[in-house]
Amino acid sequence: xxxxxxxxxxxxxxxxxxxxxxxxxxxxxxxxxxxxxxxxxxxxxxxxxxxxxxxxxxxxxxxxxxxxxxxxxxxxxxxxxxxxxxxxxxxxxxxxxxxxxxxxxxxxxxxxxxxxxxxxxxxxxxxxxxxxxxxxxxxxxxxxxxxxxxxxxxxxxxxxxxxxxxxxxxxxxxxxxxxxxxxxxxxxxxxxxxxxxxxxxxxxxxxxxxxxxxxxxxxxxxxxxxxxxxxxxxxxxxxxxxxxxxxxxxxxxxxxxxxxxxxxxxxxxxxxxxxxxxxxxxxxxxxxxxxxxxxxxxxxxxxxxxxxxxxxxxxxxxxxxxxxxxxxxxxxxxxxxxxxxxxxxxxxxxxxx
Amino acid sequence: xxxxxxxxxxxxxxxxxxxxxxxxxxxxxxxxxxxxxxxxxxxxxxxxxxxxxxxxxxxxxxxxxxxxxxxxxxxxxxxxxxxxxxxxxxxxxxxxxxxxxxxxxxxxxxxxxxxxxxxxxxxxxxxxxxxxxxxxxxxxxxxxxxxxxxxxxxxxxxxxxxxxxxxxxxxxxxxxxxxxxxxxxxxxxxxxxxxxxxxxxxxxxxxxxxxxxxxxxxxxxxxxxxxxxxxxxxxxxxxxxxxxxxxxxxxxxxxxxxxxxxxxxxxxxxxxxxxxxxxxxxxxxxxxxxxxxxxxxxxxxxxxxxxxxxxxxxxxxxxxxxxxxxxxxxxxxxxxxxxxxxxxxxxxxxxxx
Numbered sequence: 032x033x034x035x036x037x038x039x040x041x042x043x044x045x046x047x048x049x050x051x052x053x054x055x056x057x058x059x060x061x062x063x064x065x066x067x068x069x070x071x072x073x074x075x076x077x078x079x080x081x082x083x084x085x086x087x088x089x090x091x092x093x094x095x096x097x098x099x100x101x102x103x104x105x106x107x108x109x110x111x112x113x114x115x116x117x118x119x120x121x122x123x124x125x126x127x128x129x130x131x132x133x134x135x136x137x138x139x140x141x142x143x144x145x146x147x148x149x150x151x152x153x154x155x156x157x158x159x160x161x162x163x164x165x166x167x168x169x170x171x172x173x174x175x176x177x178x179x180x181x182x183x184x185x186x187x188x189x190x191x192x193x194x195x196x197x198x199x200x201x202x203x204x205x206x207x208x209x210x211x212x213x214x215x216x217x218x219x220x221x222x223x224x225x226x227x228x229x230x231x232x233x234x235x236x237x238x239x240x241x242x243x244x245x246x247x248x249x250x251x252x253x254x255x256x257x258x259x260x261x262x263x264x265x266x267x268x269x270x271x272x273x274x275x276x277x278x279x280x281x282x283x284x285x286x287x288x289x290x291x292x293x294x295x296x297x298x299x300x301x302x303x304x305x306x307x308x309x310x311x312x313x314x315x316x317x318x319x320x321x322x323x324x325x326x327x328x329x330x331x332x333x334x335x336x337x338x339x340x341x342x343x344x345x346x347x348x349x350x351x352x353x354x355x356x357x358x359x360x361x362x363x364x365x366x367x368x369x370x371x372x373x374x375x376x377x378x379x380x381x382x383x384x
Numbered sequence: 385x386x387x388x389x390x391x392x393x394x395x396x397x398x399x400x401x402x403x404x405x406x407x408x409x410x411x412x413x414x415x416x417x418x419x420x421x422x423x424x425x426x427x428x429x430x431x432x433x434x435x436x437x438x439x440x441x442x443x444x445x446x447x448x449x450x451x452x453x454x455x456x457x458x459x460x461x462x463x464x465x466x467x468x469x470x471x472x473x474x475x476x477x478x479x480x481x482x483x484x485x486x487x488x489x490x491x492x493x494x495x496x497x498x499x500x501x502x503x504x505x506x507x508x509x510x511x512x513x514x515x516x517x518x519x520x521x522x523x524x525x526x527x528x529x530x531x532x533x534x535x536x537x538x539x540x541x542x543x544x545x546x547x548x549x550x551x552x553x554x555x556x557x558x559x560x561x562x563x564x565x566x567x568x569x570x571x572x573x574x575x576x577x578x579x580x581x582x583x584x585x586x587x588x589x590x591x592x593x594x595x596x597x598x599x600x601x602x603x604x605x606x607x608x609x610x611x612x613x614x615x616x617x618x619x620x621x622x623x624x625x626x627x628x629x630x631x632x633x634x635x636x637x638x639x640x641x642x643x644x645x646x647x648x649x650x651x652x653x654x655x656x657x658x659x660x661x662x663x664x665x666x667x668x669x670x671x672x673x674x675x676x677x678x679x680x681x682x683x684x685x686x687x688x689x690x691x692x693x694x695x696x697x698x699x700x701x702x703x704x705x706x707x708x709x710x711x712x713x714x715x716x717x718x719x720x721x722x723x724x725x726x727x728x729x730x731x732x733x734x735x736x737x
Contacts (some may be wrong), residue, residue, distance in 0.1 A: 109606035232550025232612025253462035
């Protein structure tokens, strides 16, 4: 199951409804900033404003950018990646892996030469001059938050076009690199709004870049692409400023709970120190010894076996073997609410090996 | 104002709200098949089913197609046209004009050689062998319904790739040409759902083609592109089968009213016999004589002058000079409700020349 699992297939196999699945596989905030009643006044008949002025205003209020930096909206970050790479037509694409599989997938389809750098071991590896670099910060599936200053300087020195995906940055206190665009005109920022705002069903994402670069990107875009319902929802979600700090605090607290649940299960010999709304963990293989304070390790085989063992509890998890540099001992868990984490914790402990 | 007008610009200029504009410029059914309360149970958190199974089922129920014909969904017909032409990469594109400007616009951007055929005078003109033909049926901005049998045979004989846009066909009793795909594997049908279902704010359109052609089209599509809200709305709208016949009857009745209103105004010397939810009319230039039963003709200048004269009534109309083969004496009016038509009728009559 790529793309953070497919609860629909999973539910069909278990003979239950998708909403009965406890989905730890998709890293989406389980809390929303507004409820659906905000949609009842939307005017569906007319075409939306083709400039998306009100939505852009709301985005600009939430993510202010200096003069000379512009925005292009897309029906989701996945559409934005496609449009951006199609527009840039890079010969060489450098991916800092592991990362969201869609990047390699799209670069491959577009016929780019894909170079992969393992950011765990070779963060400072040399890169081809004038290549197109793609970096996700905080990263997925491990949630590491990187200090971008040095990296940006190195990519700029190599005259690279640089794409930074900040879809999970809202979970951290850190500033966007968008401010650098005015000194580095080959820098692009991609952002999905669905992760932080808890709405994968809403298809809105955007690209920030220098005004001329955005103009070029718009050249091959259709006249209308965003749903009026999605726009109305997102405008109101973005306006809920209290939600930002609440979500950060709540996520940090729940991530701690999840960390304990994973550690206490004795199934994992490593839990990555993630800063976003998910945690990557590695299943113990029975060889490594557990840290002194941890319970005895219980090797469970691989992530697929764990997935099967959790099926009776209707819990879906994400095995990370299709992330380059990881294997099927790596499993990702989204940060969910207390009740869900308690259920996961119980199910992990009840696994009889 | 291209694309059927922009009520937002118009409202800003008049200093009123967009919803106070009486918009005759956009050919969107003013009636909806379902109301927005149908959205309140939508689950926004999870990703939508990446196969869009339920929506495809609903579309297939409403527009049944034989075995071997497949569907690809897009976030609107405009996105579908872009994706289709980008995928086909045609050298020569033949447009039967006048037609929706987006086709020439996109074909031009993609570097195609655009050939234009005036379908009023040269419907049977020769076309380059193996070119890509685009035909809208019923046509816009005049709403003429064509018998496609002979045309399809001629295009197939010339080994053309043929794209038929049936975005307005639901207003007629006529069958789709999709049934021909099984004998003509270079035939594509494009359809927007927003016109008939009265929801330009919902971004869902689709392409029907042979299974292999759809597979090829999907190759360069992002993992997710449709809003869960839009899909939920559309599924329920498609399920309202009573709406189909109601809308056809209602549109035919209101189109007659609109026809009378235009004729009675004495401003037009020609009203095209449209079969869809809009009428194209030509302003009298003061030279032609009116038919005996019509009131004396009152030449008003061009469509832009008429637009200005209707501004105090907050009525927006569509001047058709950016449709190839038409000029600024051509004006299009959407079929709207009785009250709106009565207001238009009054405003047209009150024009003092």
